[in-house]
Amino acid sequence: MEQHIQTASFVEMIVAKHAQTSNSDFDIILDDKVTLQNYCNALINKIFELKQSEFPSFINYQSSLVEEPVLWLNKLEKLIANNEALFTGKCALSRYNKLFYLIEKKRSDLQSSSVKDPKAHTLKKHINAENEDRYFSFYELKKLLDKTPCDNEKILLLTKEKHEYRQSNIEFINQKIPLFDEQCSKEIEQIYELGKLKSEFEKSKPNNCNNHSHFNKIQFNCNVNQFVDIFYQLHRELFSNGKPIIDGNINDMVAMIVHSFVDKDGNEISPQTVETILKPSRGDKRPKPHKRLDIDKLL
Known part of the structure; x- marks a missing residue:
């Protein structure tokens, strides 16, 4: 393209020469020196060469080449x-909107904890269903x-x-499945039922004064977000010798709060609520x- 192309700060720039390319439709072809400007020029040119129907395959292919696909997608979006x-123009604007949609979708898929391993890793008989971008396998999910x-x-x-399915x-x-x-x-x-049975079994055990592992949950008398925020402050805002006053995994903190406390009405606390309150965002x-x-005033 004749217009001057503004670059984006790509960290990974995977290119191929004309004589070496194995997938010329989706490779970024660059025979010149690999510079940020040349790479961005070639990438923009490739976007305008491809049909819109080829965009999903192109983004999937390029994402598979880099070590940090989410970072590469962020830079593509910026470019x-x-x-x-x-x-x-109408056609070019359509390309623009479709690319943004596909980039966001691919980024969301990559950041998800879903089972998205390549299909070659899972036998067809273990795949429940497929869509354009991924497959759903309860067999693989169960292993996770x-x-x-x-x-x-x-x-x-x-x-x-x-x-998501x-x-x-x-x-x-x-x-067949x-x-x-x-x-x-x-x-x-099944998880809920087994959890309920385990709880009932624990309650049915005879009380043993020497068994310090058995205890009743403690009730707090303020709002849930006020109480959980105390742990947020101790974990994220207040430090001792450069370390958080409470240091540990968020999942462990959620489990500890849920299993140790009930709210001001004596009700169980939702782990999803606790996890959300503890998120910095x-x-x-x-x-x-x-x-x-304000815990800082009490320390």
Whole structure:
């Protein structure tokens, strides 16, 4: 293209020469010296050479070549935004919008904890269903669940996978095995049922004064977000000798709070609520400054 192309700061620039390329449709061809400007020029030219129907395959292919695909996608998004003026006219604008949609979708897929290993790794008989971008295999999901010790994390993963399946445009369903979402639902029911039985078994054990592992949950008498925010302050804001006053894994903190406390009405606390309040990005879920229990003043 004749227009001057504004660059984006790509860290990984995977290119091929004309004589060496094995996939000329989707490779970034560059016979000149690999510089940031030359790479960005070639990438923009490739975008305008491809048909819009080839964009998903192109993005998937390029993402598979780099070690940090999410970072590469971020830079691609920035490159397109920096050169918005090139995408004038109805056809070009359509390219612009489709690229942004596909980049966001691919980035979301990569950041998800879903089972998205290459299809070659899973036998066809173990794949419940497929859409354009991924497959759904309860067989693979079950292996991941077996490596997840926390029941709450298992339920979150199963629920997320179930809803992603239901919202997908499914192109293939394996009629020889149960539906993916039904298997997820049954697994969730089983986890809840086993958890309830374990709790009942624990309660039925005779009280033993020497058994210090048995205790009743402690009730706090403020709002849930005020109470959980205390742990947020001790973990994220208050330090001793350069280390957080409470140091540890967020999942462990969630489990500890949920298993040790009940709210001011004596009700169980939702692990999803606790996890959300503890996230640095969810300041909207923590108490307003005038309602916050300022722990720093007490130390």
